Amino acid sequence: MALLQLDIQHLRNIKQANLKFSPTVNLIIGPNASGKTSLLEAISLICQGRSFRTTRIDQLIQHEQSRLLLLAHYYQGNEKQIIGLSRENKTTQVKINTQTISKTTELAGRIAVHVLIPESHELLxxxxxxxxxxxxxxxxxxxxxxxxxxxxxxxxxxxxxxxxxxxxxxxxxxxxxxxxxxxxxxxxxxxxxxxxxxxxxxxxxxxxxxxxxxxxxxxxxxxxxxxxxxxxxxxxxxxxxxxxxxxxxxxxxxxxxxxxxxxxxxxxxxxxxxxxxxxxxxxxxxxxxPTESILLVDDLPAELDPQRRAILMNALKDSGAQVFVTATEPDLIDLSRWTEGKMFHVKHGIFQDVV
Ligand SMILES: Nc1ncnc2c1ncn2[C@@H]1O[C@H](COP(=O)(O)OP(=O)(O)OP(=O)(O)O)[C@@H](O)[C@H]1O
Ligand SMILES: [Mg+2]
The missing domain is CATH 1.20.1050.90 (RecF/RecN/SMC, N-terminal domain)
Structure with a gap:
């Protein structure tokens, strides 16, 4: 399972983005308030029908806009699926391939998305x-x-x-x-x-x-x-x-x-x-x-020393999940053990591929 492409329109500070991801690891680097967590929210929304930050999807629609739009290409085995999601007038519409689905909860059963965010601490x-x-x-x-x-x-x-x-x-x-x-x-x-x-x-x-x-x-x-x-x-x-x-x-x-x-x-x-x-x-x-998963890791370096960070990155790699990691500085995360890893820089909601 891998999310290989995501098009975003009008989600929080992301006006427009067309992103091609690696099936292994994707590192999102940018200063505070640049749009890193917003990208992870977009992934969570298209894969699960909800955001991990809020239960109110309307908060995700970009200010001054009436509609947000997401289009994802992902592979389940060798089979390509296209999911589209729009939110407008308090209504969410989801299409898988060309078929409209009635409940966003149907998305959650298809793609398992795990999140590791600073708020995950509430678990303890x-x-x-x-x-x-x-x-x-x-x-x-x-x-x-x-x-x-x-x-x-x-x-x-x-x-x-x-x-x-x-x-x-x-x-x-x-x-x-x-x-x-x-x-x-x-x-x-x-x-x-x-x-x-x-x-x-x-x-x-x-x-x-x-x-x-x-x-x-x-x-x-x-x-x-x-x-x-x-x-x-x-x-x-x-x-x-x-x-x-x-x-x-x-x-x-x-x-x-x-x-x-x-x-x-x-x-x-x-x-x-x-x-x-x-x-x-x-x-x-x-x-x-039983199925491969997507793992969203927001602000990984916080509170971890370089050695622990490296051990954790190794464990993430060995998990086989498609991983999205955010950080404010590129040298906080070492991607050398990953094959096909990609890095993106983001500023003011605009993403650029680096690798
Ligand atoms: N609905 C919205 N429309 C436009 N901008 C928004 C909306 N909601 C939030 N924002 C802004 O989007 C920006 C990006 O927020 P985001 O949380 O993605 O930043 P970040 O890169 O994760 O920052 P940090 O490193 O501080 O966690 C912020 O400036 C935020 O105020
Ligand atoms: Mg953030």
């Missing part, structure tokens, strides 16, 4: 939501039916929560328990299996990048020690759920904490180590993916 810093997203995203690309199951679970959860909020009878509320338990147990077992496969890969990358052995501590969203099965948990916590008006336990509360020698990693690792850990987590997911 913020609450469990980001880590659940990381987990679900990884599983989704390995098991495509997972998304349907996830949606079914949340549908039943909403029904049960609505019954709790409206203070319906115990019988009416508990009518949702059995379908909820069914979906929850299945979600949990798929997540659990995935974590079991991901753990040794994370340990490998942890060793390679940091010389440490990070471990996932997967918490399914209910107390497995006290109540082994979820049905038991729901019965036990019924009174509390009723008082609070929502379902307190379940896969919607799952978390994967990352531990080093049984301690929370945030309390042990330096900032640079934490950044490398997030890279290790991303690379581990990438390795389990």
């Amino acid at each position: 810093d913020s609450g469990p939501k980001m880590r659940r997203q990381y987990l679900d995203w990884g599983v989704f690309h390995v098991e495509h039916h997972y998304l349907d199951l996830w949606k079914q679970y949340h549908r039943v959860l909403r029904q049960r929560n609505s019954a709790l909020r409206r203070k319906r009878s115990k019988q009416e509320i508990q009518a949702w328990d059995q379908p909820l338990v069914e979906k929850a147990e299945l979600l949990h077992s798929i997540r659990d299996n995935y974590i079991k496969r991901l753990s040794p890969v994370l340990a490998d990358y942890g060793n390679q990048l940091i010389g440490e052995n990070p471990k996932f501590d997967y918490q399914p969203g209910w107390n497995k020690d006290v109540s082994a099965d979820y049905a038991h948990q729901l019965t036990e916590s019924f009174d509390q759920d009723y008082d609070r008006g929502f379902t307190r336990f379940g896969p919607h509360r799952a978390d994967i904490k990352i531990k080093i020698s049984n301690k929370a990693v945030q309390t042990v690792f330096s900032r640079g180590q934490q950044k490398l850990l997030i890279c290790a987590m991303t690379l581990a997911q990438l390795k389990l993916q």
Whole structure:
């Protein structure tokens, strides 16, 4: 899989760009506010139907313009695909080859795009939501039916929560328990299996990048020690759920904490180590993916010394993904080990090929 060509019109400060990429690594060099992250956003939008910076696509339309336009050529195996995306009048239109597709989420299933951006740090810093997203995203690309199951679970959860909020009878509320338990147990077992496969890969990358052995501590969203099965948990916590008006336990509360020698990693690792850990987590997911991926790495050098940067670049290379890396200075990144690598300079939203 490789994105080989991208035409951009009116996206943030990029008025017009026609770019031909390398299938291996693409280095985007430019000063602050030149348009580096905007290019990565364009790639994310055309490949996934969304930006990693905002949920509001309209923010990406260039000021004073009414429409943004993207056209991508990418190869899936030997097969060339053309994706077009436009955003105008609050409407997004996507065409794959000549066929219009109705939902932008259909894009996400085709091309796996991973991002390593400064905000990725929230994976460790913020609450469990980001880590659940990381987990679900990884599983989704390995098991495509997972998304349907996830949606079914949340549908039943909403029904049960609505019954709790409206203070319906115990019988009416508990009518949702059995379908909820069914979906929850299945979600949990798929997540659990995935974590079991991901753990040794994370340990490998942890060793390679940091010389440490990070471990996932997967918490399914209910107390497995006290109540082994979820049905038991729901019965036990019924009174509390009723008082609070929502379902307190379940896969919607799952978390994967990352531990080093049984301690929370945030309390042990330096900032640079934490950044490398997030890279290790991303690379581990990438390795389990059945299809090749695109990896967007924004502002790589921040907080990394030259030696760690080189180790990370080697790991990125060995991942086999098509990589896009941004930096403010060209000598921060050594491309000598890559074949067919390309470099672009960007200034005021205008890109120039260098290699
Ligand atoms: N909708 C928009 N229309 C026009 N310009 C925009 C729009 N949104 C953002 N910009 C501008 O685009 C420019 C490029 O932003 P971008 O985030 O891509 O820079 P960058 O090269 O990644 O910089 P940094 O090194 O600071 O991260 C900024 O000056 C920003 O203010
Ligand atoms: Mg940027």
